Each structure stands twice: as C-alpha cells, then as structure tokens.
Amino acid sequence: MSHEAHExxxxxxxxxxxxxxxxxxxxxxxxxxxxxxxxxxxxxQIMIDALQNLLVARNLLAxxxxxxxxxxxxxxxxxxGAKIVARAWTDPAFKQRxxxxxxxxxxxxxxxxxxxxxxxxxxxxxxxxxxxxxxxxCYPRSILGxxxxxxxxxxxxxxxxxxxxxxxxxxxMSLPDDVELVVHDSNxxxxxxxxxxxxxxxxxxxxxxxxxxxxxDCMIGVSKALPxxx
Amino acid sequence: xxxxxxDIGGEDYGPIPQVELPWLHWEKQVEAVRNLLGxxxxxxxxxxxxRRGFESFGxxxxxxxxxxxxxxxxxxxVLIEKGVITREELDAEIAEVRSRWCPP
Numbered sequence: 001m002s003h004e005a006h007e008x009x010x011x012x013x014x015x016x017x018x019x020x021x022x023x024x025x026x027x028x029x030x031x032x033x034x035x036x037x038x039x040x041x042x043x044x045q046i047m048i049d050a051l052q053n054l055l056v057a058r059n060l061l062a063x064x065x066x067x068x069x070x071x072x073x074x075x076x077x078x079x080x081g082a083k084i085v086a087r088a089w090t091d092p093a094f095k096q097r098x099x100x101x102x103x104x105x106x107x108x109x110x111x112x113x114x115x116x117x118x119x120x121x122x123x124x125x126x127x128x129x130x131x132x133x134x135x136x137x138c139y140p141r142s143i144l145g146x147x148x149x150x151x152x153x154x155x156x157x158x159x160x161x162x163x164x165x166x167x168x169x170x171x172x173m174s175l176p177d178d179v180e181l182v183v184h185d186s187n188x189x190x191x192x193x194x195x196x197x198x199x200x201x202x203x204x205x206x207x208x209x210x211x212x213x214x215x216x217d218c219m220i221g222v223s224k225a226l227p228x229x230x
Numbered sequence: 231x232x233x234x235x236x237d238i239g240g241e242d243y244g245p246i247p248q249v250e251l252p253w254l255h256w257e258k259q260v261e262a263v264r265n266l267l268g269x270x271x272x273x274x275x276x277x278x279x280x281r282r283g284f285e286s287f288g289x290x291x292x293x294x295x296x297x298x299x300x301x302x303x304x305x306x307x308v309l310i311e312k313g314v315i316t317r318e319e320l321d322a323e324i325a326e327v328r329s330r331w332c333p334p
Contacts, residue, residue, distance in 0.1 A: 033247045034296040044299055045256035046331055050323035051306060052263055054315050060274065061266050069262035070255075134239030136281060137297065149251040152297050155243035162240045170246055185239065188277060 032155035073146075080111045080143045081193060082214035085225075086207045088120075089198040095122075102193060106143065114142030116189035123197045123221075127180045130168070130221035131192040132160035138186035140193050144216060151220065161185060171222040194221040202228035235289035257298040264305055275308050283308045 036044060055061050084106055088095040098105035102118030118140060121129040133139065134157050139147040150156050159167050164183050168175055175181060184192045196218040202210055205228065217223040267274040283304030284292060295303060309315050 032243050033249070034294065034299075035249075035251065036296045036299065040296065040299070041254060041256065042331060044254075044260075044296075044302060046324060046327045047306075048256050048259045048263065048302055050320060050327045051302075051309075051315075052259065053323055053327070054320060055263065055267070058314070060272065060314070061263070065266055066259060066262045069266055070258045073258055073261055073265075135236055146253050149249050150246050153247050154238055154241075155246045158238040158241040158243045159246070162242075167246065170248070188281070 032158075033149060033153040035149075076142055076145045078144055078214075078216045078219070079211070080106075081140070081216070081219045082211040083109055083207075084111065084120075084143070084193070085195055085214045085219065086211035088195055089210055090207050095195070098195070111143055113140070113191075115140065115191045118143070118191055118193060119184070120193045120195050121182065121184060122195040123224075125179075125197070127182060128175055128221065129182050129184060129192075129194045130160060130164050131184045131186060131194060132157060133186040134158070134161055135185075135187070138188055138191060140191040143193070144219065148216070168222060171217070173223055194219050196221075196225040199225050199228040234285055235292050236285045254298075260298050260302045260305070264301065267305075267309075274312070274314060275305060279308050280304050 052061070052063070052066060056063055084098065087109060088098050094105060094108070097108070098120050099122060102120040103113040103115075105120075106113050106118060121131075123129055131139075132151075137147055137152040139151060141147070156167065161183050164181050165175055168181075186192055196214065198210070199213055202213065213226040213228065215223065215226060218225045264275065264277070264280055266272065268276050280301060281304075284300045287304060287307060291303065292300065306315075306320065310317055310320075
C-alpha cells in the first residue's frame with residue numbers, strides 16, 4: 001500500500017486503531033476505505049441483530065418488516081438506469097423531459113425515484129460529466145442500487161472534485177483537454193445520473209439492445225458506454 | 231471556516247481503491263432498520279439525524295469504522311439519545327446474541 005505525504009495527516013491511517021481501546025474486529029487497512037474482516041462483520045451482525053431484537057421487543061418494528069425492507073433495498077439495479085438511458089437515446093422528446101425533470105421522466109417508465117430529485121446530466125462531444133458525493137455517499141440508489149465500494153472511499157470523494165482528470169485516468173479513461181469536465185457533488189436530496197453518449201455504430205439498435213451497452217460506471221461518469229459490437 | 235471531518239472534498243489522497251465488495255446481510259439490515267425507523271408511520275430517526283450522528287461522533291470513530299458500522303453506531307447513539315433504548319439493555323442483548331454466535 002502506498003502512502004502519500006498528506007497535509008492532513010489525520011486522514012492517513014494505514015494502521016489505525018491498533019492502540020484504540022474500542023472492541024472492534026480487525027480490518028484490512030486502506031487509507032481511504034475501511035473494510036471489515038470476518039471478525040468485524042460478525043461484530044456488525046451481532047450488533048444489528050441485538051438492536052433489531054430490542055426494537056421488536058418495543059413493538060417498534062417486526063422481523064418480517066426488516067426482511068421485506070431488505071428485499072426492497074435489493075431490487076433496484078443498474079438495469080433501471082440503463083432503461084432510462086436507452087429510452088433517452090432513442091426518443092428525443094423523452095430525453096428533453098428527462099433532462100428537465102429526471103424523476104417525472106423516470107416515472108413514465110414505471111421507475112420510481114425514491115430520492116427528492118434526480119438531475120440527469122448529458123455527456124456530449126464537448127462536455128463530460130462525473131458524479132460524486134464529497135460529504136457522504138449520496139447516489140441514485142433507488143435506480144442504480146447500492147454504490148460501488150470505491151464510490152464511498154475517501155479517495156474518490158476527496159479527489160473527484162480536485163483532480164477529476166487524474167481520477168478518470170485511474171479508471172482508464174483519458175479525456176481530451178478540449179473536452180470540458182463537469183463534476184457534480186450530490187447531496188441527500190439531489191442525486192445525479194449521467195446520460196452517456198450513444199456509442200457510434202448503434203444507430204439502428206433497438207432500445208433493449210442499446211440498454212446492454214449502458215453500464216453502472218458510465219452513468220457515474222467514470223467511463224463511456226460500451227462500444228457497439230454487433 | 232472549520233471543516234467537519236467528513237467534509238473531505240478536495241483533500242489529497244492516494245489511489246482510488248477500485249474494489250467491488252459484496253453487500254453483506256448485516257449491512258443491508260442496518261439500512262433496512264434505519265429506513266423503517268424513519269418511515270412515515272414511525273418517524274423515529276431520520277436520515278439527516280443519522281448523518282448528524284456520524285458527522286459529530288468524533289473523527290476517530292469516523293476513521294476507524296467501516297461505512298455501515300459508522301451508520302450503525304450513529305443510529306444506536308441517536309436512539310439512546312432519544313431514550314428509545316438504553317446502552318445497558320443494548321449491551322445486555324449484544325452479550326446474549328454473542329453467546330449464541332460464540333458459545334462459551
């Protein structure tokens with residue numbers, strides 16, 4: 001693991017918590033992403049089970065409700081975002097409505113955006129968009145599901161707004177200097193979705209086939225849509 | 231202006247850890263319980279309250295805990311603060327659950 005010199009050395013914690021008295025399972029060390037090891041995951045499971053038991057004993061919730069809520073959390077997925085993007089690629093009027101109001105346009109496809117607002121930002125030959133959440137982990141969960149681990153890492157959160165071109169390069173994407181790069185910092189009530197450029201060579205493709213080119217990463221803005229290969 | 235320890239936008243960090251980790255059951259359970267406690271019928275703890283919890287429980291905890299552990303610890307803190315549960319009864323229940331995981 002490499003450690004850079006940090007001005008804020010309080011964020012450089014390669015071997016954190018060794019001298020910390022708190023009873024907590026060990027973790028794999030990464031300066032920007034704390035990952036539980038097996039002991040830490042067991043500890044988390046024990047704690048949430050205990051909390052849930054107390055809340056059930058108080059009649060504040062039922063075990064069955066938690067099970068159902070977990071099913072609801074698991075159901076959104078990248079396919080929903082892909083469906084929105086593919087429709088926007090094939091239906092210019094829909095695209096205009098989507099860019100004007102992401103939430104209501106998604107509802108046209110029976111996709112319910114749970115967050116207060118969905119702002120859709122369009123990539124063009126001149127402009128590329130990237131989304132992040134510097135404060136926390138805000139992400140359009142209701143349409144894309146859970147964010148990837150790197151999205152919630154401190155390295156991504158901190159650097160996406162400071163050196164976004166370097167961040168894109170780490171994801172294997174080199175952006176020409178004359179393309180403007182716009183970084184959007186999400187918050188609890190406003191979530192972003194990138195509308196990637198439609199790949200060349202897919203002009204005659206059906207909406208369903210186009211949706212297969214739309215990846216999670218291209219809707220975050222760390223990549224382009226997949227190339228069209230028939 | 232003093233920045234909160236969670237307010238890290240623009241700071242210097244090393245490479246982005248491009249890992250794809252599975253979403254574990256206990257982590258989903260943390261989210262599910264918080265969602266339920268914050269729903270329209272219960273209104274016991276809002277998302278903003280949980281965030282306030284981990285954005286003010288101290289930089290040491292913020293750095294030490296994993297993402298979902300941070301949310302779990304914060305949710306517990308707020309529930310105790312609001313008198314919904316007590317630390318003592320939670321500790322007792324944790325001991326009970328632990329004994330089932332790791333019999334003495």
